[in-house]
Amino acid sequence: xxxxxxxxxxxxxxxxxxxxxxxxxxxxxxxxxxxxxxxxxxxxxxxxxxxxxxxxxxxxxxxxxxxxxxxxxxxxxxxxxxxxxxxxxxxxxxxxxxxxxxxxxxxxxxxxxxxxxxxxxxxxxxxxxxxxxxxxxxxxxxxxxxxxxxxxxxxxxxxxxxxxxxxxxxxxxxxxxxxxxxxxxxxxxxxxxxxxxxxxxxxxxxxxxxxxxxxxxxxxxxxxxxxxxxxxxxxxxxxxxxxxxxxxxxxxxxxxxxxxxxxxxxxxxxxxx
Amino acid sequence: xxxxxxxxxxxxxxxxxxxxxxxxxxxxxxxxxxxxxxxxxxxxxxxxxxxxxxxxxxxxxxxxxxxxxxxxxxxxxxxxxxxxxxxxxxxxxxxxxxxxxxxxxxxxxxxxxxxxxxxxxxxxxxxxxxxxxxxxxxxxxxxxxxxxxxxxxxxxxxxxxxxxxxxxxxxxxxxxxxxxxxxxxxxxxxxxxxxxxxxxxxxxxxxxxxxxxxxxxxxxxxxxxxxxxxxxxxxxxxxxxxxxxxxxxxxxxxxxxxxxxxxxxxxxxxxxxxxxxxxxxxxxxxxxxxxxxxxxxxxxxxxxxxxxxxxxxxxxxxxxxxxxxxxxxxxxxxxxxxxxxxxxxxxxxxxxxxxxxxxxxxxxxxxxxxxxxxxxxxxxxxxxxxxxxxxxxxxxxxxxxxxxxxxxxxxxxxxxxxxxxxxxxxxxxxxxxxxxxxxxxxxxxxxxxxxxxxxxxxxxxxxxxxxxxxxxxxxxxxxxxxxxxxxxxxxxxxxxxxxxxxxx
Numbered sequence: 001x002x003x004x005x006x007x008x009x010x011x012x013x014x015x016x017x018x019x020x021x022x023x024x025x026x027x028x029x030x031x032x033x034x035x036x037x038x039x040x041x042x043x044x045x046x047x048x049x050x051x052x053x054x055x056x057x058x059x060x061x062x063x064x065x066x067x068x069x070x071x072x073x074x075x076x077x078x079x080x081x082x083x084x085x086x087x088x089x090x091x092x093x094x095x096x097x098x099x100x101x102x103x104x105x106x107x108x109x110x111x112x113x114x115x116x117x118x119x120x121x122x123x124x125x126x127x128x129x130x131x132x133x134x135x136x137x138x139x140x141x142x143x144x145x146x147x148x149x150x151x152x153x154x155x156x157x158x159x160x161x162x163x164x165x166x167x168x169x170x171x172x173x174x175x176x177x178x179x180x181x182x183x184x185x186x187x188x189x190x191x192x193x194x195x196x197x198x199x200x201x202x203x204x205x206x207x208x209x210x211x212x213x214x215x216x217x218x219x220x221x222x223x224x225x226x227x228x229x230x231x232x233x234x235x236x237x238x239x240x241x242x243x244x245x246x247x248x249x250x251x252x253x254x255x256x257x258x259x260x261x262x263x264x265x266x267x268x269x270x271x272x273x
Numbered sequence: 274x275x276x277x278x279x280x281x282x283x284x285x286x287x288x289x290x291x292x293x294x295x296x297x298x299x300x301x302x303x304x305x306x307x308x309x310x311x312x313x314x315x316x317x318x319x320x321x322x323x324x325x326x327x328x329x330x331x332x333x334x335x336x337x338x339x340x341x342x343x344x345x346x347x348x349x350x351x352x353x354x355x356x357x358x359x360x361x362x363x364x365x366x367x368x369x370x371x372x373x374x375x376x377x378x379x380x381x382x383x384x385x386x387x388x389x390x391x392x393x394x395x396x397x398x399x400x401x402x403x404x405x406x407x408x409x410x411x412x413x414x415x416x417x418x419x420x421x422x423x424x425x426x427x428x429x430x431x432x433x434x435x436x437x438x439x440x441x442x443x444x445x446x447x448x449x450x451x452x453x454x455x456x457x458x459x460x461x462x463x464x465x466x467x468x469x470x471x472x473x474x475x476x477x478x479x480x481x482x483x484x485x486x487x488x489x490x491x492x493x494x495x496x497x498x499x500x501x502x503x504x505x506x507x508x509x510x511x512x513x514x515x516x517x518x519x520x521x522x523x524x525x526x527x528x529x530x531x532x533x534x535x536x537x538x539x540x541x542x543x544x545x546x547x548x549x550x551x552x553x554x555x556x557x558x559x560x561x562x563x564x565x566x567x568x569x570x571x572x573x574x575x576x577x578x579x580x581x582x583x584x585x586x587x588x589x590x591x592x593x594x595x596x597x598x599x600x601x602x603x604x605x606x607x608x609x610x611x612x613x614x615x616x617x618x619x620x621x622x623x624x625x626x627x628x629x630x631x632x633x634x635x636x637x638x639x640x641x642x643x644x645x646x647x648x649x650x651x652x653x654x655x656x657x658x659x660x661x662x663x664x665x666x667x668x669x670x671x672x673x674x675x676x677x678x679x680x681x682x683x684x685x686x687x688x689x690x691x692x693x694x695x696x697x698x699x700x701x702x703x704x705x706x707x708x709x710x711x712x713x714x715x716x717x718x719x720x721x722x723x724x725x726x727x728x729x730x731x732x733x734x735x736x737x738x739x740x741x742x743x744x745x746x747x748x749x750x751x752x753x754x755x756x757x758x759x760x761x762x763x764x765x766x767x768x769x770x771x772x773x774x775x776x777x
Contacts, residue, residue, distance in 0.1 A: 233306055233310075
């Protein structure tokens with residue numbers, strides 16, 4: 001497969017993102033999501049405080065089991081708990097950020113809101129939330145298959161992480177353009193998913209690159225969180241710091257992915273001012 | 274929107290049902306772990322940390338316990354288990370605090386802590402039992418045997434033995450024997466079996482408990498210990514045979530049945546049975562457990578017994594069998610030394626030298642190889658051959674120095690150094706002997722061997738070398754190095770006496 005052309009196209013998409021990256025409005029939705037994730041992290045980290053334990057205690061039990069309410073198992077379980085909480089946030093909140101960022105990037109690239117078929121905002125919101133939920137479900141299902149490993153083995157932990165990453169990459173590649181189809185072309189859920197799959201298939205290498213590079217930004221923090229598990233008892237602050245860094249990098253990766261996918265969508269669908 | 278708000282409140286209300294002690298337990302676990310990390314860090318430092326740091330850590334543990342104890346006016350929530358977990362954490366913290374104070378020899382504070390625990394954890398039998406056990410051990414260490422017996426008896430009375438399990442249940446079974454031993458010590462009658470009657474009754478009852486084969490086996494083992502302690506070798510042998518059978522049927526095995534058989538054979542050796550029956554016993558043992566690590570030890574024990582009875586030929590045969598069939602066993606050096614010594618006693622010196630040579634070349638890093646140098650010198654002393662003796666001592670001296678250079682950190686290094694000092698003394702090289710005693714005392718500084726070495730060095734300097742000033746210098750060094758000890762005080766007195774003209 002020829003990777004140079006797709007790399008070039010991806011590079012052009014990223015250049016477009018860089019050109020408009022100084023606009024604060026493009027970052028705001030992702031930063032709001034990141035702020036909520038950080039808030040969740042703080043709540044999980046400090047669940048034991050007298051003012052917080054009544055509410056946060058059951059949350060920790062729900063996300064990490066009874067063992068996660070003990071120290072230092074709590075710190076070891078923190079990455080997993082944050083993952084689960086962020087999944088829930090994704091379904092509840094991240095779709096809003098996705099939609100807002102997509103629209104703002106489209107505007108920044110010169111697409112007028114008068115063009116295209118705009119359905120009512122409520123319809124877009126429900127449909128977008130449904131697509132995000134679909135993506136999360138697909139990721140979970142695929143992770144379960146790819147990440148199956150003997151319980152407790154060290155290799156299994158890394159295999160699980162690799163499996164989850166692969167699942168995430170596959171699902172994001174398939175649905176990379178769904179939001180754009182939905183919001184910028186006013187497609188239905190089915191058409192948006194089908195359109196995204198079609199566009200991704202036709203530009204497979206480019207889409208893979210657009211998805212993989214932002215994911216690679218987050219990868220070091222994922223690996224660091226795993227490597228730090230044996231040190232959870234002696235360096236809990238380090239684990240929390242790595243997770244906070246992951247949240248920040250996640251916001252950056254989201255903006256990069258949405259901006260570049262929207263750019264590619266626009267160039268392929270020839271929607272210009 | 275309104276329904277979403279209602280839903281959110283409902284969720285928060287449901288979530289707000291957590292027990293606040295959950296957070297307290299978490300903080301207690303965190304604080305306890307951090308304190309444990311500091312404990313290990315202090316324990317692992319090469320130089321002993323000062324007492325103030327240990328006291329600070331003990332206070333920290335006590336503070337953790339105070340924070341962990343559930344409020345007296347808070348009703349416990351039995352369903353959650355948090356109450357008990359918090360008490361366990363508090364007990365653990367207080368135990369460690371008491372341990373530290375005990376190491377600092379602050380018995381007043383230790384007693385205070387245990388009194389506090391006895392009151393605070395009266396409702397938790399397990400913890401109360403652990404407190405009793407610790408108090409018993411501390412009382413025993415202090416020499417208060419009656420108090421120790423009292424505590425141990427309360428544990429035996431209140432708890433069922435559960436060998437191998439963590440907690441107080443795992444510590445109960447050996448206690449009746451310990452009580453018997455302490456009673457015998459109090460009565461200054463170690464051989465009086467009447468002190469062991471209660472323990473025997475206790476263990477006999479458990480040894481026939483078919484419901485718990487593991488407990489039965491452990492109780493049988495303790496019955497064998499009692500019989501051995503009292504020198505009732507026939508009973509010990511019988512009980513150990515029964516133990517072997519019990520252990521063979523146990524899954525998983527908690528003890529080695531081969532060891533039980535070996536102990537039974539050793540017990541029968543004490544019965545002064547005939548040579549034939551002893552050999553038959555050992556032969557059966559070696560045949561039944563040919564690959565067992567104790568099989569060569571059994572052969573060595575038989576050889577030693579035969580040698581002690583003057584049956585040198587029989588002993589040599591057994592040693593040859595051992596050396597033939599168990600070439601790689603760890604007892605081979607001891608067997609070679611025993612063989613060499615027997616051959617020397619029989620007047621077969623050339624063969625003895627051969628055995629010594631095989632020992633030194635094949636097993637240079639062994640206690641037996643270190644001893645054989647002095648054995649050779651002793652042989653020449655008995656023969657009246659002074660020249661050969663001095664040659665042998667000179668060879669021994671070189672061999673020990675060579676060993677110390679090659680193996681400065683070996684488990685046998687200390688013994689090699691002791692042998693060197695003895696050799697130098699036999700060679701009348703007292704000045705060098707004193708130097709080596711002082712060097713060795715520095716090497717073992719802080720151990721129980723240090724005072725003896727310093728005393729011997731001072732004594733040798735004064736009596737053998739006639740060098741009073743050197744003896745005084747050594748005693749001054751001793752008083753400096755061991756200031757608040759008996760030996761330090763003794764040294765100070767001895768300095769005065771030497772200055773007055775006497776010898777230590």
